[in-house]
Amino acid sequence: MKQVSIKQVAELAGVSIATVSRCLNEPSRVREKTRLRVQDAIVRTGYEPNTLARNFRRGRTNLIMVVLPSVGDPFFTEVLQGIRSVVDAEGYSLIISETQFNTMNADEVGAMLVTRQADGVILLASVFPFGGEVLTRAKRRGQPIVIGCETLSAALADFPSVHIDNIRAAREATEHLLGLGHRRIAFVTAGAGSPLTRDREEGYREAMAAAGETVRPGWVVEGGLSLEGAIRATGDLLTHPERPTAVFCGNDEMALGAMHAIHQDGLNIPGDLSVMGFDDIRYAATASPTLSTIAQPAREIGRRVARRMLNAIDGGPDASARRGEPEIVPHRLVLRNSVAPPPD
Amino acid sequence: MKQVSIKQVAELAGVSIATVSRCLNEPSRVREKTRLRVQDAIVRTGYEPNTLARNFRRGRTNLIMVVLPSVGDPFFTEVLQGIRSVVDAEGYSLIISETQFNTMNADEVGAMLVTRQADGVILLASVFPFGGEVLTRAKRRGQPIVIGCETLSAALADFPSVHIDNIRAAREATEHLLGLGHRRIAFVTAGAGSPLTRDREEGYREAMAAAGETVRPGWVVEGGLSLEGAIRATGDLLTHPERPTAVFCGNDEMALGAMHAIHQDGLNIPGDLSVMGFDDIRYAATASPTLSTIAQPAREIGRRVARRMLNAIDGGPDASARRGEPEIVPHRLVLRNSVAPPPD
DNA sequence: GGTGAAAAAGAAAACGTTTACATTTTATCC
DNA sequence: GGATAAAATGTAAACGTTTTCTTTTTCACC
Numbered sequence: 001m002k003q004v005s006i007k008q009v010a011e012l013a014g015v016s017i018a019t020v021s022r023c024l025n026e027p028s029r030v031r032e033k034t035r036l037r038v039q040d041a042i043v044r045t046g047y048e049p050n051t052l053a054r055n056f057r058r059g060r061t062n063l064i065m066v067v068l069p070s071v072g073d074p075f076f077t078e079v080l081q082g083i084r085s086v087v088d089a090e091g092y093s094l095i096i097s098e099t100q101f102n103t104m105n106a107d108e109v110g111a112m113l114v115t116r117q118a119d120g121v122i123l124l125a126s127v128f129p130f131g132g133e134v135l136t137r138a139k140r141r142g143q144p145i146v147i148g149c150e151t152l153s154a155a156l157a158d159f160p161s162v163h164i165d166n167i168r169a170a171r172e173a174t175e176h177l178l179g180l181g182h183r184r185i186a187f188v189t190a191g192a193g194s195p196l197t198r199d200r201e202e203g204y205r206e207a208m209a210a211a212g213e214t215v216r217p218g219w220v221v222e223g224g225l226s227l228e229g230a231i232r233a234t235g236d237l238l239t240h241p242e243r244p245t246a247v248f249c250g251n252d253e254m255a256l257g258a259m260h261a262i263h264q265d266g267l268n269i270p271g272d273l274s275v276m277g278f279d280d281i282r283y284a285a286t287a288s289p290t291l292s293t294i295a296q297p298a299r300e301i302g303r304r305v306a307r308r309m310l311n312a313i314d315g316g317p318d319a320s321a322r323r324g325e326p327e328i329v330p331h332r333l334v335l336r337n338s339v340a341p342p343p344d
Numbered sequence: 345m346k347q348v349s350i351k352q353v354a355e356l357a358g359v360s361i362a363t364v365s366r367c368l369n370e371p372s373r374v375r376e377k378t379r380l381r382v383q384d385a386i387v388r389t390g391y392e393p394n395t396l397a398r399n400f401r402r403g404r405t406n407l408i409m410v411v412l413p414s415v416g417d418p419f420f421t422e423v424l425q426g427i428r429s430v431v432d433a434e435g436y437s438l439i440i441s442e443t444q445f446n447t448m449n450a451d452e453v454g455a456m457l458v459t460r461q462a463d464g465v466i467l468l469a470s471v472f473p474f475g476g477e478v479l480t481r482a483k484r485r486g487q488p489i490v491i492g493c494e495t496l497s498a499a500l501a502d503f504p505s506v507h508i509d510n511i512r513a514a515r516e517a518t519e520h521l522l523g524l525g526h527r528r529i530a531f532v533t534a535g536a537g538s539p540l541t542r543d544r545e546e547g548y549r550e551a552m553a554a555a556g557e558t559v560r561p562g563w564v565v566e567g568g569l570s571l572e573g574a575i576r577a578t579g580d581l582l583t584h585p586e587r588p589t590a591v592f593c594g595n596d597e598m599a600l601g602a603m604h605a606i607h608q609d610g611l612n613i614p615g616d617l618s619v620m621g622f623d624d625i626r627y628a629a630t631a632s633p634t635l636s637t638i639a640q641p642a643r644e645i646g647r648r649v650a651r652r653m654l655n656a657i658d659g660g661p662d663a664s665a666r667r668g669e670p671e672i673v674p675h676r677l678v679l680r681n682s683v684a685p686p687p688d
Numbered sequence: 689g690g691t692g693a694a695a696a697a698g699a700a701a702a703c704g705t706t707t708a709c710a711t712t713t714t715a716t717c718c
Numbered sequence: 719g720g721a722t723a724a725a726a727t728g729t730a731a732a733c734g735t736t737t738t739c740t741t742t743t744t745c746a747c748c
Contacts (some may be wrong), residue, residue, distance in 0.1 A: 007736055016698045031696060031744095051461045056400035057703060062462075063407075063439070071421040071440075079592065080415055084442070093461070095407070096415075096440045103475055117395045117437070119404075141735035227626055260630035273724060282416075286604035288632040319570075349704055360728045366707060375726060386694095397704035459742060 004045045013041035023308035024049060024204065024336025064309060065095040065118035069125040069196070069225065073253060074281040075298055076124055079148060082302020083122065092119075099125045114201060120144035120309050124160075125194045135159075144312030148305040149197060149296075160312070162304045164331040170203025170248075171296045173276050177246045178211045182274065186219040186237050186244035188230055188254050196225070199248035202280060204248055216242055223254040231264075238265050245273060245342035252277035252293055258302055259287065266306045270340035275296045278332055297329050304329070348389045351590060357385035368393060407438040409462035413469040413540070413569065416623035417597060419642055423492060427466065429549050434654060436463075443463075443469045464488030467503075471541045474517055479503075488656030492649040494540060504656070506648045508675040512549025513638045514592075515544070516677055519622050521590045522555045522687045525617065530563040530581050530588035532574055532598050540569070541594035544622060558585055574601030575608075580651050589617060590684035596621035596628045596637055602643040602675020603631065603682065614684035624678055632682035633643055641673050 002173065010017040015034060023032050023038045030038075043119060055061045055274075064087055064233050068076040094245035095159035118141055121138075123145065138145060187204045190197040201220065208215050218240050223230035234257065237244060248263075249255035255277030264272055269275055269289055277284055279308060302329055346436055354361040359378060366374050367382040374382075387390075399405045408431055428438060439462055465482075467489065482489060483502060491505035521529050530550045534541040545564065552559050562584050569576035574593065578601065581588060591606075593599035599621030606617055613619055613633055621628055624639035635650040 001733090007734080018699080018736085018737080019697055022697085025736080029696075034697080048735055050400075052396075052400040052403065052405065053703095055461075056705090056733090057735045057737090059396065059703085061396065061638040063461075065437075071415055071424055072418060074416060077415040078423070079548075081442075092443065093409075093439050095437050098425075110675060112660070117399075119408075227630060229632070237748080256627065256630055259632070263632055286571060286575070288603070288607055290669065299431065323626055347704090351704080361705085362707080362729080366727085375724080379729080394704055398706080400703090400735090401707090402704045507746085580728060628718080 002048065004047050005050065009038065009041045009045050009047045012045055013038045016151050020275065029156050043243070058226055060313075061117060063094050063095050063118045063119045064313075065097060065098060067121065067125050067268075070098050070100060071096060073225070075251065075253075075279040075296070076149075077177075078281070078298035078337045079124060079302040079305070082299035083306040084302075085299070085308035088309065092310075100217050119313050120146070122146050122148060122305055122309055124148045124150060124305075126150055126193075139304075140298040144309055146305050146309045146312065148301055159290050160308045162308065162324075162327040162329060164296050164301075166199035167203040167206070169331040169333075170200040170278070171204075171207040173278070173294055174204045174207035175211075175320040176333060176335075177248065177276060177339065178213070179273065180274070180339065182246040182342050183184055184216075184219070184242055184244040184342075185213070185246045185248060186221065186240075186325070187203065187215075188223040188233055188237075188247060188249040190225045190254075190257060193223040194225065200250050218242075219244060219333035221340060223250065223257065225251060225253060227257040228255055228261075229302050231261045234261035238262070246276065247273060248276045248280055252279045252281045252291060255291055255293065255338075256283060256287060259291070269285050269338050272343060274342070278338055279297070284334075285336070287338070289338050292336045292339040293334050295332040295334045297331075301329055323325050345645055347394065348391050349394065350391070353382065353385045353389050353391045354468040356389055357382045364678075390654065391636050394411075402470055403599075404463050404657075405461060406436050407439050407462045408436050408650075408657075409441060409465045411441045411443060411465065411467050413446060414442050415440060417569070417595075419597075420493075420642070421651070422625070422642035423468060423646040425521055426643035427650040428641070428645060428646075430647050430650035431646050431654065436654075447453065447516050450676045464490070466492060466649055466653055468492045468494065468649075470537075473569040481551035486655060490649050490653045490656065493646055501568065504652045504670075506652065506671040506673060507643050508640050508645075509672055510543035511547040511550070511579065513675040513677075514544040514622070515521065515546075517592060517638055518548045519555075519623070520677060520679075521592065521618065522551065522618060523555070524618070524683070525555055526590040526686050528560075528586055528588040528686075529557070529590045529592060530562070530584075531559075531563055532567040532577050532581075532591060532602060533591040534567040534569045534594050534598075544594050556645075558582075563681070567594065567601065569595060569597060571597055572603040572663070574598035575605045578602040578605035578651065582606070582611070590683070591622045594622055596625045596635060599635055599637065600627060602632060613682050616687060618686070620657045620683055624676075627679075631682070633682050635684040636680045637678050639676040639678045641675075 006017045006020045010020045013020065014037060019030060019034060020038055023035050027035055064081060066080060071077060087094065120143065147159050149163050174185060185208065187201055191202050202297045203217060221233035221237055223233040234247060237247065238261065247258050255275055258268055259275050262269055267273055275291065277291045277293035280291050280293045282291050284291040350361050350364050350389035354364045357364065359382060363374060364382055367379050371379055410424060412424065415421060419529055431438065433537060464487065490504045491503050493507050496559060518529060520537065529552065531545055533545050548560060564586055566579055567577040578591060591602050593602055603613055604618050606613055619635065621635045621637035624637045628635040628637050
């Protein structure tokens with residue numbers, strides 16, 4: 001009942017194991033006659049290559065690890081599909097790890113980086129816990145690491161990355177709201193630990209400052225990137241003495257939560273309050289009212305990240321260590337029905 | 345620049361490689377004095393175990409593959425999180441493969457099953473393309489396979505599984521609509537290839553038949569499990585000469601699409617039409633109006649599936665080959681605001 | 689048909705662990 | 719302190735490939 005190995009195939013075919021191996025890996029280098037004999041032996045013995053031995057010998061697994069905040073987030077899963085569409089064709093599978101919004105699973109990522117179980121790691125989420133040590137070690141060893149979506153923290157600045165200009169996008173969205181006449185604009189951020197919305201908040205503050213509007217204390221609330229968090233945060237917002245007329249959310253997930261909280265309070269969108277999201281997940285277009293937001297080219301980001309990863313893997317240490325210029329992809333302001341001029 | 349191996353550690357510590365290995369794997373079996381010496385040598389050399397060699401030698405990867413229709417589906421990602429919560433603690437990582445709603449990636453799953461890159465495979469999606477061959481082969485070899493959510497097709501009947509009673513759940517939901525006075529009830533199914541909604545459709549038809557209602561041609565439409573598909577399908581439904589007063593959708597994703605289509609037509613939910621979903625994804629509770637649906641205990645399903653998988657892996661061929669009684673977990677009808685008595 | 693080069697096949701090492709078995713050291717008991 | 723058991727360590731094989739280096743075979747050419 002033991003697994004049949006290359007050896008038994010060789011025996012049955014009357015060739016050496018080297019020839020069998022060559023039949024599998026570079027069939028062109030073996031004569032047709034023997035190749036057929038080996039093929040036959042493979043079928044007759046029911047041989048299946050032992051991937052673990054192969055991986056070991058080759059020093060690679062054809063596995064790429066992807067670290068993201070949560071598989072539940074429709075935006076990141078779309079990026080993921082972009083990644084998959086590229087790496088699939090090259091025979092790679094994906095190991096997926098979640099940081100659960102920075103309740104970081106430091107062990108798993110660290111271990112994966114360290115142990116080379118994966119040929120490379122794509123970071124779609126900030127992995128601050130390691131900032132320094134693990135990543136520099138990985139870099140020294142020439143392990144491919146590519147960053148997507150996430151803005152670069154100092155520790156990650158040396159790795160190739162693909163993302164939109166988050167600051168500018170948030171500024172534009174805020175300017176749009178200001179242009180409609182809104183002055184009391186709130187911002188729902190992820191929270192202290194997350195650099196994801198930090199840049200977006202920065203863009204928001206820049207636009208407010210440029211328009212001469214002050215951001216009142218209590219207008220920037222933490223939604224933790226989640227539906228529930230945003231519902232709570234928006235609830236707070238609605239009790240603010242200077243209630244905002246517009247709520248700009250760090251991502252669409254939170255925007256949907258905000259909309260729910262506003263509806264619960266019996267208020268109308270966009271009549272009483274406007275809501276602006278960020279990401280353009282697919283539910284944004286079908287929400288009621290439909291959600292205005294910033295569209296990121298999620299799939300395209302995924303594809304580009306994936307290509308850089310494949311380059312890094314193929315190119316060896318050099319390619320991966322090469323300081324990649326961050327690739328900035330275009331965003332787009334998508335205007336739907338959740339935004340209108342303020343009441344009065 | 346070569347990787348430092350156990351050998352150099354042994355040399356520096358003045359012990360044999362076996363002792364180093366033991367320090368790593370069963371430290372209790374080595375004297376403290378030498379253990380410290382080895383520890384020191386490990387640090388000094390910067391040694392890191394070669395996972396690929398270890399996997400090869402041990403014959404396992406600590407990887408579990410999960411096959412699901414799409415990572416974009418909030419229901420399955422919640423199941424996924426349940427799975428993760430269990431296997432994480434045991435040191436397993438997850439390889440995730442998508443069938444893209446039955447545009448099956450037969451190669452990847454088949455290959456993974458065959459090559460033992462993963463220690464086991466959890467199927468949350470139907471994998472009909474293999475029905476026979478690959479799965480029986482996997483079974484013969486004692487490879488752990490566990491099925492979740494999916495109803496069992498004949499080919500899979502021998503594997504352990506965890507799911508709700510889809511037929512009964514759908515019947516109950518339909519009965520609820522009937523009870524409110526609806527007679528013209530439509531059903532949005534996934535499509536021909538998907539056994540996922542097949543049982544649900546069956547439950548719907550049973551309930552209709554039991555109530556003496558006939559299901560008119562054109563009342564059962566295909567939404568392909570997706571938002572867009574459901575929008576289209578529901579659009580068709582609304583032009584039906586005998587327009588339904590209630591739409592029961594095979595999953596919440598499609599229900600959200602249906603709601604959007606209905607709103608687009610200027611109709612009111614639940615005033616003009618009631619909408620019922622299935623799954624209770626988190627967006628169901630925040631949709632506008634909030635969506636009535638069948639709640640599946642997604643996380644719990646994930647946890648149970650994961651536990652069975654771990655058992656199968658640990659228990660060896662025996663445990664996994666053992667015909668598992670399907671575990672039926674309870675569902676729950678969740679009534680929210682998208683359902684009301686029919687107009688008139 | 690003999691020569692040489694090219695192509696095909698074989699022999700054996702190597703990859704870095706784990707582990708069965710053998711050996712040495714330590715501890716225990718009288 | 720010596721016999722014995724137990725604990726600690728060492729030796730070496732094994733895991734199934736891939737790959738380097740040789741050796742053999744084939745083929746084309748004169």
